[in-house]
Amino acid sequence: MTDTPEKIDYSKTLYLPETEFPMRAGLPQKEPEMAAKWKEMGLYKKLRASAAGREKFVLHDGPPYANGNIHIGHALNKVLKDVITRSFQMRGFDSNYVPGWDCHGLPIEWKIEEKYREKGKDKNEVPVNEFRQECREFAQGWIDKQSDEFRRLGIEGDFDNPYTTMAFHSEARIAGELLKIAMSGQLYRGSKPIMWSVVERTALAEAEVEYAExxxxxxxxxxxxxxxxxxxxxxxxxxxxxxxxxxxxxxxxxxxxxxxxxxxxxxxxxxxxxxxxxxxxxxxxxxxxxxxxxxxxxxxxxxxxxxxxxxxxxxxxxxxxxxxxxxxxxxxxxxxxxxxxxxxxxxxxxxxxxxxxxxxxxxxxxxxxxxxxxxxxxxxxxxxxxxxxxxxxxxFPVDDAGFYTEDAPGFGPSAEGGAARVLDDNGKKxxxxxxxxxxxxxxxxxxxxxxxxxxYPHSWRSKKPVIFRNTPQWFVYMDKDLADGTTLRTRALNAIDQTRFVPAGGQNRLRAMIEQRPDWVLSRQRAWGVPICVFADAEGNVLQDEAVNARILEAFEKEGADAWFAEGAKERFLGSEHGGEEWQMVSDILDVWFDSGSTHTFTLEDRPDLKWPADVYLEGSDQHRGWFHSSLLESCATRGRAPYNAVVTHGFTMAEDGRKMSKSLGNTVTPQEVMSQSGADILRLWVMNTDYWEDQRLGKTIIQTNIDSYRKIRNTVRWMLGTLAHDHGDEIAYADLPELEKLMLHRLSELDQIVRKGYDEFDFKRIVRALSDFANVELSAFYFDIRKDTLYCDAPSSLKRRSALFVIRKLFDCLVLWFAPMMPFTTEEAWLSRDPKAESVHLEQFPTVPADWSNEAVAEKWKGVRAVRRTVTGALESERKEKRIGSSLEAAPVVHVADAELLKALDGLDFAEICITSDISVVSGEGPAEAFRLDDGTKVAVEPKLAEGTKCARSWKITKDVGSDAEYPDVSARDAQALRELAARG
Missing domain, CATH: 3.90.740.10 (Valyl/Leucyl/Isoleucyl-tRNA synthetase, editing domain)
Structure with a gap:
């Protein structure tokens, strides 16, 4: 009696994908762990060390206010900045991101006053420096909180050593910039009608108001x-x-x-x-x-x-x-x-x-x-x-509290009934x-x-109406000759002409504002900020004494701006050279826009890890009248040029239906909510998919669209990881590669140009669209689909299989590295899954794409190949729909090609493999009238026919050589050879 041969489990002989990289991302759980790991391993310091000696690329961070949790606008802004700095870091630059915070001024002071009012306390009864200390502590608390929230977004930067406008050195430098302006004769005390908040008792800049009906x-x-x-x-x-x-x-x-x-x-x-x-x-x-x-x-x-x-x-x-x-x-x-x-x-x-x-x-x-x-x-x-x-x-008909003065006869303090009032303390008429x-x-x-x-204009903080009133304030001249034939206005306009704007329309917007703006009002009547640290006489003349200035700046450097408000400050700074009766200390503080406009001095100039001017400033389009504006004026007043080479602006995030996000409408989306439910990389992908230069929309449907897009990208990466589990790192000479692999390398050379140009032009949507389409259409639905049979079934020694693995390795490296600035968590997970010994994907550089990968001849030829394949695929789909076949491997169509160029393109190719059929015949001619055709003008007709032969138990192809190898009677000759080689390798 003959023994029955043991049945082979052929699935165990296939090179099927193997990976622990899960299909379900679990981003809300994994991302915090990864962020903590980056912090623990000192990723930021490793980035700086790896970039030492490279050319610097600097994006200077516009400082948010340290007075609340981050919102969706913060997330949009910081993600854009992070993607820019990461992309330049991975392209050979030392791209250091230093986050910053605006700490002075009314938003924070207002919060402390609210606490006082709740406790029945009067701010004016508290020593000024005690009040300022409370403001300082409040700001620091929110800096710490926002730092954590930004890091949760995947933002990488020097969070352990950020810049803040309330740091003693920062306050000294801000004061120094003011004194430079004062010493050059650009500062003057004048009287002009300004926007005044009766509720907040301070002057407001245009950037501090919003309009309401x-x-x-x-x-x-x-x-x-x-x-x-x-x-x-x-x-x-x-x-x-x-x-x-x-x-x-x-x-x-x-x-x-x-x-x-x-x-x-x-x-x-x-x-x-x-x-x-x-x-x-x-x-x-x-x-x-x-x-x-x-x-x-x-x-x-x-x-x-x-x-x-x-x-x-x-x-x-x-x-x-x-x-x-x-x-x-x-x-x-x-x-x-x-x-x-x-x-x-x-x-x-x-x-x-x-x-x-x-x-x-x-x-x-x-x-x-x-x-x-x-x-x-x-x-x-x-x-x-x-x-x-x-x-x-x-x-001066109206005072700071909105009451008429004696300059308004019949309505002032001496009028019957007392002084009339324009607005009360609550902003009511x-x-x-x-x-x-x-x-x-x-x-x-x-x-x-x-x-x-x-x-009508309202304060954007108190949301109450403002009034226009004539008050004594401190100004910077816009049109005074600066002794070199220029004025601050002409300097600023010239600087705008020398600056790159993205989008380009920002240039005209900022130019129009500079052309029309009045003199710059610097003074605010508040307590928390850098003082206008000058001495003036009764006529408003400013004391110009370098020795006095030096004493002021030395004190600010050691003690902060609190030194100006300390007991005995006047005598300390004036010294014995000047009489205290003639010169009086100015009690106003600087507009916070002057603070933020001066950040380039104590970051870009003073930090050796940065440089001046910055390569780029990036903020919302409202900053044409805000930070871009004040930075331009401050720098032009003291240095004669802008502190930036390029200005990039983004729009604002609206609700999904196009309306403004509002708590009362219940249509707000918070970054915390998106990250906890879907993950930071989903939020970042949304940012990358938007036309961020314009206003963009966000809501549940849009988030789901980005989740779907993310899943497709992730699944592509997952399949590559699984396939590369069988890769031994073979290097294949370009000349030995099959044409299909050469086509994929050509596409990488094209994408490399798109990606690099996109990052240079801050056009992230173009990058995401190109890479996503490539992954979904050209890889998953074309290249991978074709090569699965080779990758799973070919013998270990197969040049075609080893070539495919070589190219997939290159595809993986390129896609993961190109996506790394955009989706830092997912790409880190993928990179370490591929090589657990690697430190971080973010310490890598973008791949160098060899020039010989560009092959227009192959690309042109395969346009024809794919055109014929589309017709075959259409015919097979029609057969499946009519249930005449189940799988394309059951088919062996006859393809009629009437176009000589298309016919030539197919010459020498295994077109059955390309069309994923068991067999195929390609003939010249129009084909019968009943043959399948597409309405795309392609001269291709397809006659669907069933494959002849036996189904291979291993590859499932239907061929006539199944059983030709006695040792493996239920598989094709190709598969028998692969099994024999696998058995020999043990």
Missing amino acids: VESDTIWVKFPVVEAITRTHPEKMDRVMTHTSSLNDDLYGASVVIWTTTPWTIPGNRAISYSSKIEYGLYEITEATNDFGPQPGEKLIFAKRLAEDAATKAKVTFKLVRDVTGAELGAITCAHPLADLGYTFAVPMLDGDHVTDDAGTGFVHTAPSHGREDFEAWMANVRPLEALGIDVKIP GDANKRVMDALIKANNLFARGRIKHE
């Missing part, structure tokens, strides 16, 4: 015409802006009517602006149906385009008496509508380009204490106004508007009133 009182006010300049000062007429002939008597007794949405500014009125480009008319009221105000017979002057609308508001009927010329308007003077309360000065008419007839009356109530354009119009006419005997002094309107009605000078909804 409010409903305001709106009034039309009559200014009686009382005088003609030509009659009282004919010899001075040529010094006024316009010239005129004789003034007709019918303008006497008429009134110029202005319109304003801020009735409380009427006490600050000093002029009326008009435009000589607008058509005006003199109107007479013929009928009135109002409860107060204008009556029949009154004459009024309006822009002709706006007269009827104003009449409707006042419930009157007009008739046009005659046109009024700009020359006539320039020759008259009006009385103030509240003259009876003490406003007895003349109100001149000023020709101004800012006046339009789009709304209102065509006349602009001009209060230089309460508006930038008003101030500029007034200052532009100071000399001719003085020549006419007009007092040009700008009043006070009684100022009502009292002004009541006074105008009493004076018979209120033409009409109403309500209007419009956008």
